[in-house]
Amino acid sequence: MLGIVGTVPDKDFPLISGRVRLEKERIHIGETTVPVNRGTPALLAAAAMACKVLGLAPPMGYLVGDTGLGRGSRLLYDHLVHSIGRSGLRFVTFHYLQPDVDWHNKVLFALADISHPPLLIADAGFMYAAKMSGQSKAYELFTPDAGELAFLADEEAPHPFYTRGFILHNEDQVPELISRAYEHENAARYLLVKGRQDHVASNKGVHAVIDSPADEALEAMGGTGDSLTGIVSALIASGIKTKEAAILAAGINRLAGHYARPTPASQVMEVIGHIPRAMEEVLDKGGKRIEPVHSEPEIA
Amino acid sequence: MNIDRGILVFENTSEVIRAETILKAGEWDIRVMGPPPEIRSGCDLVIEFPLIEELNILRRLREEEVAPLETVPVSSPLLRPVNLFQTKDFGRFLMVRAANMKLTIDKETSIIVNVSGGGCPDVPYLAQEMVGKSLSDAPGPREIGHTLCGYALQLAYEEMKRQCSA
Numbered sequence: 001m002l003g004i005v006g007t008v009p010d011k012d013f014p015l016i017s018g019r020v021r022l023e024k025e026r027i028h029i030g031e032t033t034v035p036v037n038r039g040t041p042a043l044l045a046a047a048a049m050a051c052k053v054l055g056l057a058p059p060m061g062y063l064v065g066d067t068g069l070g071r072g073s074r075l076l077y078d079h080l081v082h083s084i085g086r087s088g089l090r091f092v093t094f095h096y097l098q099p100d101v102d103w104h105n106k107v108l109f110a111l112a113d114i115s116h117p118p119l120l121i122a123d124a125g126f127m128y129a130a131k132m133s134g135q136s137k138a139y140e141l142f143t144p145d146a147g148e149l150a151f152l153a154d155e156e157a158p159h160p161f162y163t164r165g166f167i168l169h170n171e172d173q174v175p176e177l178i179s180r181a182y183e184h185e186n187a188a189r190y191l192l193v194k195g196r197q198d199h200v201a202s203n204k205g206v207h208a209v210i211d212s213p214a215d216e217a218l219e220a221m222g223g224t225g226d227s228l229t230g231i232v233s234a235l236i237a238s239g240i241k242t243k244e245a246a247i248l249a250a251g252i253n254r255l256a257g258h259y260a261r262p263t264p265a266s267q268v269m270e271v272i273g274h275i276p277r278a279m280e281e282v283l284d285k286g287g288k289r290i291e292p293v294h295s296e297p298e299i300a
Numbered sequence: 301m302n303i304d305r306g307i308l309v310f311e312n313t314s315e316v317i318r319a320e321t322i323l324k325a326g327e328w329d330i331r332v333m334g335p336p337p338e339i340r341s342g343c344d345l346v347i348e349f350p351l352i353e354e355l356n357i358l359r360r361l362r363e364e365e366v367a368p369l370e371t372v373p374v375s376s377p378l379l380r381p382v383n384l385f386q387t388k389d390f391g392r393f394l395m396v397r398a399a400n401m402k403l404t405i406d407k408e409t410s411i412i413v414n415v416s417g418g419g420c421p422d423v424p425y426l427a428q429e430m431v432g433k434s435l436s437d438a439p440g441p442r443e444i445g446h447t448l449c450g451y452a453l454q455l456a457y458e459e460m461k462r463q464c465s466a
Contacts, residue, residue: 037424039427066422068425069312096420132340147397147399158379160448223416
């Protein structure tokens with residue numbers, strides 16, 4: 001079972017967890033609904049859509065309201081420390097959370113106490129905390145964009161805001177930055193670097209570059225990185241190996257984006273709506289008519 | 301490294317931003333910087349200030365109810381915020397990136413059409429509040445943001461304004 005952990009931009013939104021449904025461009029968890037625009041709701045929507053295509057149970061969402069002061073994130077961190085051991089999750093994707101090294105480490109310790117710890121994917125604020133804590137190697141996959149890759153490559157930067165100027169943010173430098181991130185052990189087992197070209201890499205180097213279809217406008221659109229992380233999370237949860245899942249996900253997200261005929265003013269829900277068509281096409285082409293590999297234990 | 305400089309440490313980044321606004325309005329020689337490793341916890345900023353001005357600065361901040369948690373001398377080099385920008389021209393649209401944050405406007409109307417990148421929880425909130433408004437009408441990230449991603453977006457926003465007025 002896949003769990004997705006993150007925040008919504010509403011300070012009064014309560015801490016909730018439960019199976020995610022996507023209906024009429026809104027995420028539903030129990031009786032609570034959230035609009036899908038960007039951030040964790042966009043990731044949840046993409047993952048829910050992808051799980052449906054793959055015949056998997058919907059992901060479990062763990063959400064709290066936080067507009068940047070960190071209070072909601074700390075509530076959620078505390079909830080995870082006390083409950084994740086009983087969750088039955090086999091895959092966990094961490095997303096928009098206030099980066100906090102102490103809380104990150106508490107969550108990681110709680111995960112390490114599980115007899116069969118889940119596979120971990122991190123993006124956004126939780127990836128920042130993972131790198132800053134020196135624990136990147138505990139993760140199966142990070143999904144940075146070019147600016148975040150530069151941050152991973154800068155062994156001294158505690159946040160992308162402090163990435164030093166000589167670590168160039170240009171996309172042309174991606175292979176060098178990937179090497180540097182692995183050299184200083186600031187990368188997960190695999191990296192899926194989002195950008196004009198998507199790169200799938202490990203400490204052995206760049207395994208694949210996915211660059212078509214190419215729609216430059218997607219770079220400006222908030223939430224396309226979130227949709228990519230949602231798709232790859234669902235593919236990994238279906239039993240596909242991480243490297244292959246990352247390559248497929250990059251192709252699917254690009255194709256869904258292409259079908260949305262994007263401009264730099266497009267919104268991410270326009271892309272998410274095309275995920276089923278793009279998935280079927282990419283998976284069929286790759287000979288991947290998927291049957292779920294993992295059983296889906298009920299949550300404790 | 302200047303031994304005559306100190307740093308003001310606050311509870312969170314939004315307090316740093318408030319204090320910076322107050323101190324810059326008072327024309328103190330201050331800079332927003334990254335904290336030294338020993339007091340780093342996550343999404344942090346500090347204010348570097350001239351130690352000789354400590355009493356005046358603290359009094360002013362107390363008056364505004366934004367007193368720092370502590371004041372310490374600078375003992376190691378502080379991290380500098382990112383100061384490089386990437387600009388991409390899509391024809392009708394213009395995108396500016398600062399660190400991990402991207403801001404895109406419609407050049408014909410100056411309307412902000414997208415905010416992307418970032419990983420701190422105020423990013424979706426900032427996007428919600430800024431997208432659909434013109435550069436001149438949208439709230440500045442420093443006014444409603446709370447984190448380093450919000451501060452990076454502020455830099456992109458200032459650079460966008462600079463480019464649009466050039």
